[in-house]
Amino acid sequence: MKLETREYEEKMKKTINVLGEDFAAIRVGRASARVLDRVKVNYYGTPSDITGIASVKAVDARTLTITPWETNILKEIEKAIFASDIGINPQNDGKSLRLVFPPLTEERRKELTKQTAKMGEDTKVALRNIRRDANEKCKEMKKSTEMTEDEQKLCEKTIQDLTDKYIKEVDVAVAKKNKEVLEL
Numbered sequence: 345m346k347l348e349t350r351e352y353e354e355k356m357k358k359t360i361n362v363l364g365e366d367f368a369a370i371r372v373g374r375a376s377a378r379v380l381d382r383v384k385v386n387y388y389g390t391p392s393d394i395t396g397i398a399s400v401k402a403v404d405a406r407t408l409t410i411t412p413w414e415t416n417i418l419k420e421i422e423k424a425i426f427a428s429d430i431g432i433n434p435q436n437d438g439k440s441l442r443l444v445f446p447p448l449t450e451e452r453r454k455e456l457t458k459q460t461a462k463m464g465e466d467t468k469v470a471l472r473n474i475r476r477d478a479n480e481k482c483k484e485m486k487k488s489t490e491m492t493e494d495e496q497k498l499c500e501k502t503i504q505d506l507t508d509k510y511i512k513e514v515d516v517a518v519a520k521k522n523k524e525v526l527e528l
Contacts, residue, residue, distance in 0.1 A: 349502050352478040356471055356510045363467045363514060367521045369430075370456060375402045375445050379432075380410075385424040387417060394421060406447075411440040448525075456525045464518035468511055475507040 368378040377400040384391035394400060398412040398421060412418050415438075422441055425434045434441040448456070482499040485491040491499070 349478065349499070349506065352474055352503060353506055355474045356506060359467055359470045359474070360510055360513055360517070363463060363517060366463050367460065367517065370460065370521070370525070372448070372456070372525050372527075375404070375406050375408045375443070377402065377408060379430050380408075380425075383424050383428045383430070385417065385421050387420065394424070397421070403442075406445045408443040408445075409440050410434070410443070415439060453525055457522045460518055460521045460525065464514050467514050471507055471510050471514070475503050478503040 365381065368376075369382055370379075377395065380394045380400060383394055385394055385397060386392075387397050394410060397414070397417060398410050401409050401411075403409055410421060412421055418436065418438070418441065422434050422436055425432070425441070425443070432443045432445060434443055479500050482491065482496050482503070485499075486493060486496040
């Protein structure tokens with residue numbers, strides 16, 4: 345019997361997707377609605393995404409406006425943004441909120457590149473843990489004679505190839521994000 349590597353590949357894909365979501369939440373000095381992805385607003389007792397209860401638009405390269413569909417939740421949105429860690433104070437005009445993104449300092453840019461590198465390393469560790477789990481499963485199957493030694497070696501090679509592929513994707517994603525962060 346052969347080990348089904350598809351489930352391990354799916355786990356690796358999900359790990360890469362999480363990295364992409366983490367990178368999207370990093371503010372790079374340009375206005376992007378993605379920085380609000382993790383902000384949850386108390387909407388009638390239910391934690392809700394801002395994009396689900398308001399219109400979010402980029403006015404220019406450094407400004408976002410948030411216009412709620414119900415003006416009575418403007419204060420809740422403002423509170424949620426203050427409580428989040430995006431580091432931007434919203435300006436409330438009574439009908440909408442404006443988020444003005446300040447330009448990043450050189451020091452902050454370097455800090456962000458270190459943060460993206462750490463996220464990349466954490467993702468690589470997660471990928472290697474998935475590889476380890478798959479290899480242990482191969483060994484178990486070999487031990488219980490569900491798999492021959494040749495099949496075990498092939499299985500481990502397949503898993504290693506998958507791991508290498510996704511680690512390269514992490515390296516590319518980190519390099520791309522760092523380039524974005526360092527752009528002026």
